[in-house]
Each structure stands twice: as C-alpha cells, then as structure tokens.
Amino acid sequence: MSNELVISDQSLQVAGDDLRAGVGVGSSISDAPIEALPVEESRSQMLATSEGEKFVYGLERMGGFKTHIQRVQSAVAGMMADLGSERDQRAFMARFDNDLPEPVRYGLYEQIVIGLPTFSTPVSDEDFAKFTAGGEVGRNLAAEWGSMARENIYIIWMRMNYLKARIGNDGMRIFVGWFERLPTRSQSRILKFIATGK
Structure with a gap:
C-alpha cells in the first residue's frame, strides 16, 4: 500500500x-x-x-x-x-x-x-509514524482508534488511492486543497468517515 x-x-x-x-x-x-x-x-x-x-x-x-x-x-x-x-x-x-x-x-x-474495502492490512511502523508525525489530527485519531489504528490508516490510504484513480491528479489536488482549508475538527471527522464509513 x-x-x-x-x-x-x-x-x-x-x-x-x-x-x-x-x-x-x-x-x-x-x-x-x-x-x-x-x-x-x-x-x-x-x-x-x-x-x-x-x-x-x-x-x-x-x-x-x-x-x-x-x-x-x-x-x-x-x-x-x-x-x-x-x-x-x-x-x-x-x-x-x-x-x-x-x-x-x-x-x-x-x-x-x-463503501469500505472488504479487507485491510495494518500499515507498517514507518507508515504509522508518517500518519501520526504531522500533527494533532493524525496523533489524536491514532490514539482514539487504538488497536484498530493501523488498519484504519490503511483504509484511508486505499480509499484515497481509489478516489485519485477516479478523479485524476488535478482533481486530487483540488480535493486536498479543500481539505487543508478545513478546521482540524472537520478534517478529523472526514478521516473517521473515510476509515469507518460512519
């Protein structure tokens, strides 16, 4: 992944x-x-x-x-x-x-x-560290998810790869720009939604 x-x-x-x-x-x-x-x-x-x-x-x-x-x-x-x-x-x-x-x-x-993928693989230590290293959103989500954090991170990455395949590089840049301008509360809720479907 x-x-x-x-x-x-x-x-x-x-x-x-x-x-x-x-x-x-x-x-x-x-x-x-x-x-x-x-x-x-x-x-x-x-x-x-x-x-x-x-x-x-x-x-x-x-x-x-x-x-x-x-x-x-x-x-x-x-x-x-x-x-x-x-x-x-x-x-x-x-x-x-x-x-x-x-x-x-x-x-x-x-x-x-x-919907959600039918399988997920826990991300590596390196990938987990990348997810949590950037700031409070990643760290807080990982802490909240506990033992499910590595699987949820994998699901986020997988679903974003699917989205990128659908909308292309330009579309993904637009989506990321929109996401970056959101308050951290909204960013966190969207990532939870991507990871869990809820």
Missing part, C-alpha cells in the same frame, strides 16, 4: 451543481433544519449536467439510483451531525459546493456508494 496520505495540523498531503443534488440537502447558510432533498429532485438536478448524468446512470447500473443516493444521503447526514450546529453544517456544505468541481464531488459520492 502506498503511503500517499500524511496528516498534519492543517494538511492532508497527497503524492455541479451543489451538494443538494448529491446528498439532498440545501446549501444556503441558515439555522433551518437540514432536510433530505427528495430522490427524484436530486436525480433531476444531476441529470442537468453531463457529469451528473454519468453519475446517475452509473448508479442505475449498480443496482438503482434511489437505493444508492439514499445511502449517500444517510451516510453524509450522519457525518454532518458531528460537524457542529446546523449553521456550521450548512457553511461546510457551501464550501464543499463552491470549492469542489462536479467531477470531484461525484467521485466522492461514488466512494461512499462503493
């Missing part, structure tokens, strides 16, 4: 429409409750662009758009709940929409649909 991800305090280093269409929630900043966008409305918004159309039809081939988009909505809602107030969540979604181009967003959604 390549060790392409190294976590530092403000850094994740890697050698379309809006989020409403993808996960079914509004992106305007307010304190109103976040609600899932109906599946058919999400589908219609996605079909308005060629990239969204590819994503929709890809999900149809994988067993049905409705099943998969609801899974994405549910998974993201669970992660978002830990990012702070509803206003904080909406601000996060607005940054997601504004900073990440459509191909990157759909690549991320696709990784949620694909």
Whole structure:
C-alpha cells in the first residue's frame, strides 16, 4: 500500500451543481433544519449536467439510483451531525459546493456508494509514524482508534488511492486543497468517515 496520505495540523498531503443534488440537502447558510432533498429532485438536478448524468446512470447500473443516493444521503447526514450546529453544517456544505468541481464531488459520492474495502492490512511502523508525525489530527485519531489504528490508516490510504484513480491528479489536488482549508475538527471527522464509513 502506498503511503500517499500524511496528516498534519492543517494538511492532508497527497503524492455541479451543489451538494443538494448529491446528498439532498440545501446549501444556503441558515439555522433551518437540514432536510433530505427528495430522490427524484436530486436525480433531476444531476441529470442537468453531463457529469451528473454519468453519475446517475452509473448508479442505475449498480443496482438503482434511489437505493444508492439514499445511502449517500444517510451516510453524509450522519457525518454532518458531528460537524457542529446546523449553521456550521450548512457553511461546510457551501464550501464543499463552491470549492469542489462536479467531477470531484461525484467521485466522492461514488466512494461512499462503493463503501469500505472488504479487507485491510495494518500499515507498517514507518507508515504509522508518517500518519501520526504531522500533527494533532493524525496523533489524536491514532490514539482514539487504538488497536484498530493501523488498519484504519490503511483504509484511508486505499480509499484515497481509489478516489485519485477516479478523479485524476488535478482533481486530487483540488480535493486536498479543500481539505487543508478545513478546521482540524472537520478534517478529523472526514478521516473517521473515510476509515469507518460512519
């Protein structure tokens, strides 16, 4: 497994429409409750662009758009709940929409649909040290995960390699730039989500 991800305090280093269409929630900043966008409305918004159309039809081939988009909505809602107030969540979604181009967003959604790998191998001492050496995010996650830390780090690296294969080097640079600008609390929650699917 390549060790392409190294976590530092403000850094994740890697050698379309809006989020409403993808996960079914509004992106305007307010304190109103976040609600899932109906599946058919999400589908219609996605079909308005060629990239969204590819994503929709890809999900149809994988067993049905409705099943998969609801899974994405549910998974993201669970992660978002830990990012702070509803206003904080909406601000996060607005940054997601504004900073990440459509191909990157759909690549991320696709990784949620694909889910966790069916196996993981603990990373080496050297790779574990690289993950934890950069700052508090890596160190805190490793401490929190305890005996599962090495497997979770492997899963993060594996899933990021899959994402990079899907969105390419330029897309990955954009994703990493977005990630680096997030508060450490958000970085930590996203990495937990990548590692555990929850």
